[in-house]
Structures are given as structure tokens and as C-alpha cells.
Amino acid sequence: MTEPQTLHEIFYCSVLAQDLPANAVGAIVSQARARNAAQGITGLLVFDGLRFCQHLEGPREAVAALMQRIESDPRHIEVRVVHQGPLPARRYSGFGMGLAESEGPDLMAGVHALEGEAALKHFLALRSSFDING
């Protein structure tokens, strides 16, 4: 696919808001899929029952605008952009927004404990162990 605009990626981590049931995540993702598809945004959201990590990629302005909406979403707290920058080619062209439930808290806690590109690299290395529902 030829990309008409500069691609950008954002990787952030957050924590589910306290009074929210874990099944609220299904609603977030189905809404996200429709919107992301319309804006050329692809990526992966991983949730372990408590923590989120989401990797977003797409046209720079669309990704930045989405990140602003996500940052002010009360359904999660402690939203922290860990890494962002230009991206030469998409990593998730096969699906719009994949969702994976990480088994057990340890994997995502490990990603949350890291900073910057190290956190993203660790996340990408874990990808093959996730059962991604695209």
C-alpha cells in the first residue's frame, strides 16, 4: 500500500479506571475499530485485566488527534505516552485495531516498568505470544 502522508507511531500505557468492569474493553474496541478504519489508523491494544498498552500507527495528524482523545478518556488513568515518532512502514497492516488479552499480569507489568523505545521493543517482542483478535 502506498502511503499518501507521513506515517507516525505512538505507543502508550495506561491503567483501567477503578470503577470500570473489565468487559468495558469490548465496547471500547468495537467503537475504536470503526473510527480507526475511517482514518487509516491501525494498531494493537493489549489488556491484561488491569493494564493497557496500545500501539497506534497511521497518518501523523490523525494519530495525534486520536491520542488527544484517548488521553482525556476517563475510562483509564495514568495514561503515559512512552514512545512516539515517524514510522517507515506499518507493522499492523493486516488488521485495523487488534485486541489481545494478555494472560496473567506479569507481561504487561514488565512493559509498564520500562521507558521509551525499550518499552516498545519489549512489547513488540511479546507480540508473537499474544492471541490477537483482529
Ligand SMILES: Cc1cc2nc3c(=O)[nH]c(=O)nc-3n(C[C@H](O)[C@H](O)[C@H](O)COP(=O)(O)O)c2cc1C
Ligand atoms: C484504552 C483505550 C483505547 C482506546 N483506543 C481507541 C482507538 O484506537 N480509536 C478510537 O477511536 N478510540 C479509542 N478509544 C476511545 C477514545 O478515548 C474516545 O472515547 C473515542 O475516540 C471517541 O471520542 P469522542 O467521544 O471525543 O468522539 C480508546 C479508549 C481507551 C480507554
